[in-house]
Amino acid sequence: MTSLPDLAINAQALTKVYGGSQSDQAPKLALDAVDLQVPRGSLFGLLGPNGAGKSTLINIMADLVNKTSGSLSIWDYDIDKRPRQSRASIGVVPQELTFDPYFSPRQVLELQAGMYGVPPKERRTMELLETVGLFDKADAYARSLSGGMKRRLMVAKAMVHTPPILILDEPTAGVDVELRRMLWDHVLELNELGVTIVLTTHYLEEAEELCDRIAIINRGNIVACEDKPQLLNRIDSKKIVISLKQVPEKLPQQLLDFSPELTDAKTSSSGLAQLAFSYRRSESPISAILAAVAAAGLEIRDISTEESDLEDIFLQLTSSKST
Ligand SMILES: Nc1ncnc2c1ncn2[C@@H]1O[C@H](COP(=O)(O)OP(=O)(O)O)[C@@H](O)[C@H]1O
Ligand SMILES: [Mg+2]
Structure with a gap:
């Protein structure tokens, strides 16, 4: 072996x-x-x-x-x-759907198996259709399948030679969202x-x-x-956004240490003045930030936090690579 x-x-x-x-x-x-x-x-x-x-x-x-x-x-x-x-x-499910819309799922899989030289006795057409939840649709026109079903047919098609x-x-x-969940489960x-x-x-x-x-x-x-x-x-980066009752005239030094971004009420999403602080999750300075906001006499109306998204990660990874 x-x-x-x-x-x-x-x-x-x-x-x-x-x-x-x-x-x-x-x-x-x-x-x-x-x-x-x-x-x-x-x-x-x-x-x-x-x-x-x-x-x-x-x-x-x-x-x-x-x-x-x-x-x-x-x-x-x-x-x-x-x-x-x-x-x-290897079996590949490409970004674009590729099969003849007038073929049935059964035919699509049989044809693909033929192309890979899988002998008829070893084909698993119905088993594969079952795995991807298309058993009932074996003989329907592929074009009559929903978008999610077509994608699952593509997965079955990529698996005919058991890679x-x-x-x-x-x-x-x-x-x-619902189909995404199903595909993920498959x-x-x-x-x-x-x-x-x-x-x-x-x-x-x-x-x-x-x-x-x-x-x-x-x-x-x-x-x-x-x-x-x-x-x-x-x-590692997270952001906390604090909505304030009023725009502060001047930010006290203890807050400036956390390099906040100030958005005034006219341009903010909440219609309130906002202070946004970016920080490292591992350092978790939230209580210090909140204490500084309170010490500055600013009245808090709302607080939200944001996880970093892919953009931020890219910025973080690409900039750390070039420096
Ligand atoms: N056939 C092609 N001819 C010329 N440039 C291409 C071709 N395919 C992809 N590219 C270019 O190569 C880069 C990578 O593309 P691609 O691999 O499709 O990226 P992704 O799948 O991550 O969106 C892009 O800049 C794209 O414009
Ligand atoms: Mg791509």
């Missing part, structure tokens, strides 16, 4: 430049020497804003885009040396069955909810790659 690889995916100095010499476009560096290791069995999130290079990375794994340089192994198969085996080890790795590119972009179930999952997303919430390990990609560079708890610890 051959042993299973420790890494489901291993990218080393993977680089992609679009355009350039043969085209009239200026060359675009979409992946800049990316090193990325996805442990077998993980539910791995590739998180980044639009244009970061997520789809490029996924599409190289799916053999839909050619890399410019570097190396990539899937399930220990180098994509250059063992292309057939590496392709067979040990499933990649989902922005699986819930444009999907409503993904978690597959992962529990032992499938290594990589999903790309630009929703921090999605990565935070689902993934056990998260890489953050920005402008073609991996700026962080950690287990979720470690990463969340780095996302």
Whole structure:
């Protein structure tokens, strides 16, 4: 028996430049020497804003885009040396839906299984349809399925050859909250069955909810790659917003030490003057801030706190990288 690889995916100095010499476009560096290791069995999130290079990375794994340089192994198969085996080890759910709208889900899966050379006896068409909750729709026109059903059909389609790795590119972009929950549950179930999952997303919430390990990609560079708890610890900034009864004429020194931002009543969201303080969660100076506000004789009308969002994290990670 051959042993299973420790890494489901291993990218080393993977680089992609679009355009350039043969085209009239200026060359675009979409992946800049990316090193990325996805442990077998993980539910791995590739998180980044639009244009970061997520789809490029996924599409190289799916053999839909050619890399410019570097190396990539899937399930220990180098994509250059063992292309057939590496392709067979991965199932990809692309960002766009791709199937003939006049086919039924059963036909879509049978056709895909045929393309992967899965013999009819080994096909699991109805089992897969059941897994994604489309058993009843096996013979409906694919075009008559709802958006969420189509997406689940895409997941089943990516699984016809029983790959040990499933990649989902922005699986819930444009999907409503309820369907998102259902898709998440399917993904978690597959992962529990032992499938290594990589999903790309630009929703921090999605990565935070689902993934056990998260890489953050920005402008073609991996700026962080950690287990979720470690990463969340780095996302350290929080904000407290204090709405005041009146605009203070002058901020006392003890408050200035916390570098507040003052918004007057006309421009604030609450219609009240607001003082916003950004601070590090690990330092938790809330009581000191509140004491300083009270000592300054300012009357508090409301208090709210905000977790940092993806934007802030990017700023934090990219600025700490360049300094
Ligand atoms: N076929 C292409 N030709 C030229 N540039 C491309 C092509 N595909 C993507 N890009 C560029 O590469 C960068 C990364 O894109 P992409 O991988 O789609 O990012 P993401 O999926 O994270 O939104 C972007 O700047 C994008 O404009
Ligand atoms: Mg994309």
